[in-house]
Amino acid sequence: MPDTTRRALISCIFCLLATAAGAQETNPELPPELTGELGFFDWTVVAVYAAVMLGIGVYYARKVETADDYYLGGRRMRPSMVGLSLFATMISTISYLAVPGEVMGHGPVPALMYLASLPIIFLVVGFLLIPYIMKLPITSAYELLEKRLGMPSRLLGSGIFLLIRFIWMGLVVYTASRAVVTAAGLQPGALTLTIVIMGIVTILYSSLGGLRAVVLTDAIQSLLLIIAAIICVIIITVKMGGVGWFPTQWSDTWDTQPVFSLDPTVRVTVVGSLIATTVWWVCTAGSDQMAIQRYLATRDAKTARRAFLVNNIADVCVNLTLISLGFAMLGFFRANYPDMLGLVGDEKTIDYLFPLFVVNFMKFGMAGLVIAGMLAAAMSSLSSGVNSASTVLNTDFLPLLLGRNLDEKTKVRHGRRVSAVIGVIIILLALVIENVRGNLFEVTQKTSNLLVSPLFSLFFLALFVKRANTFCAMFAAAYGFVVAIVIAFWDLTGATPISFQWIGITSLLASVGAGVALSFLPWDRMSRNSRILVGIAVAISLVMLAGIFIAGIASRSGAAGG
Numbered sequence: 001m002p003d004t005t006r007r008a009l010i011s012c013i014f015c016l017l018a019t020a021a022g023a024q025e026t027n028p029e030l031p032p033e034l035t036g037e038l039g040f041f042d043w044t045v046v047a048v049y050a051a052v053m054l055g056i057g058v059y060y061a062r063k064v065e066t067a068d069d070y071y072l073g074g075r076r077m078r079p080s081m082v083g084l085s086l087f088a089t090m091i092s093t094i095s096y097l098a099v100p101g102e103v104m105g106h107g108p109v110p111a112l113m114y115l116a117s118l119p120i121i122f123l124v125v126g127f128l129l130i131p132y133i134m135k136l137p138i139t140s141a142y143e144l145l146e147k148r149l150g151m152p153s154r155l156l157g158s159g160i161f162l163l164i165r166f167i168w169m170g171l172v173v174y175t176a177s178r179a180v181v182t183a184a185g186l187q188p189g190a191l192t193l194t195i196v197i198m199g200i201v202t203i204l205y206s207s208l209g210g211l212r213a214v215v216l217t218d219a220i221q222s223l224l225l226i227i228a229a230i231i232c233v234i235i236i237t238v239k240m241g242g243v244g245w246f247p248t249q250w251s252d253t254w255d256t257q258p259v260f261s262l263d264p265t266v267r268v269t270v271v272g273s274l275i276a277t278t279v280w281w282v283c284t285a286g287s288d289q290m291a292i293q294r295y296l297a298t299r300d301a302k303t304a305r306r307a308f309l310v311n312n313i314a315d316v317c318v319n320l321t322l323i324s325l326g327f328a329m330l331g332f333f334r335a336n337y338p339d340m341l342g343l344v345g346d347e348k349t350i351d352y353l354f355p356l357f358v359v360n361f362m363k364f365g366m367a368g369l370v371i372a373g374m375l376a377a378a379m380s381s382l383s384s385g386v387n388s389a390s391t392v393l394n395t396d397f398l399p400l401l402l403g404r405n406l407d408e409k410t411k412v413r414h415g416r417r418v419s420a421v422i423g424v425i426i427i428l429l430a431l432v433i434e435n436v437r438g439n440l441f442e443v444t445q446k447t448s449n450l451l452v453s454p455l456f457s458l459f460f461l462a463l464f465v466k467r468a469n470t471f472c473a474m475f476a477a478a479y480g481f482v483v484a485i486v487i488a489f490w491d492l493t494g495a496t497p498i499s500f501q502w503i504g505i506t507s508l509l510a511s512v513g514a515g516v517a518l519s520f521l522p523w524d525r526m527s528r529n530s531r532i533l534v535g536i537a538v539a540i541s542l543v544m545l546a547g548i549f550i551a552g553i554a555s556r557s558g559a560a561g562g
Contacts, residue, residue, distance in 0.1 A: 103326025245331025480511025
């Protein structure tokens, strides 16, 4: 490893350790019935796993020679590996904990509709989006926006992506670290140290070996995740003498989840779950650098489509397992610890019943295997996010800031440095993200998934609306962003909360609708003053919506203060 890269990584590590020393955190409240700890064999399994991941990063670091090698694996990656990598990237520890938690606390409808939406998603992404994307000689997905909509649109798209992924990765690292600390029964101060250690290990192997290291470790981690969850279901089945945990009637811990409702305050419906999942996946697969980077790492559109199919198949297998795990844990606690069911109503605790079960009821190193699975889900997401964010920064921003194009060796060197810096930022976010409240399933929709639709609207305009320009793209993203914020945080005005399932679809319709409508204007025949007047007119309704929302929040704050 070059001396400059080594010095950069060492500096990052010292920065993280210094931050950790001054950080404060709290441990989640643990029920007295569950006070187990990880044993020697469990910690050995976790340590071996971390060592293997680092070894893979060091091995592939020697094979990286060009920017294509580092960012796209030389565009020669196998579709099976790329598909597993995409799957492991998208199903993070948040999903690993949130799906069983959502099933236990609210009901199975969102998880089941997620599975039902996958065939629709494959058809749209595989045959409509991927062929367009694979025709383009690009490294960063946002190069496409510049070619069609201009440099401002490219920088806007890159900035939205980075904001989405920074928040998401911070939440992923925090969630996994809290799960490990909860399961191990560690002291509150261990949360910070766990976050730092996880981040450092991931920074090292992802910044050294580039995408090939990330894809291989993702494939390993996705298999480990599946095995760990299946083992938990098997153990519960053995302890209960069969599959008596499978629900035969609607649980009293679940919400009412109707097939359809136009009432936006109904938290979950069958149709709403189907639409929300489809919108999120199509928007993510068609605009997120982490997804597009994996398509580009394959040879052609057919191979990329096969990789996406592998992702969908793996998604089905794991989500079926996680749904079963939610059913199994609910049945287990109902049969053996009925007093514990009171925790199901606690949004802060329910998502962490899974790791508590693991450490108390799994022996002979198997608890370590499951904890390693949780770490795998987090680290695969983090490593992919770091690599993709590094790609965007090194491709979209650095040449612009430096005022010149970079040679291949310089791109790789900067890529490793940028990866290390990104890792530090993510870990710092994870150290302060404890303020995130509520069920993980819902919190994710209101934070890291908030801007997915506005980002996709830029790609929709670039790919399918020939008359679109920079003006259309900017206002499309602005409309989508404001609508998403208003829907997600409407409860801050004191009104009844609007379901998180409305965020993606309303934001998408607002952004795409605004962009398409504006594209019909005769821009090529309009004067500069005419364009300014149009901009003012278009902005009025946007400002009015934002103003009403802010006024509602201010009014509620004033009433509370009075």
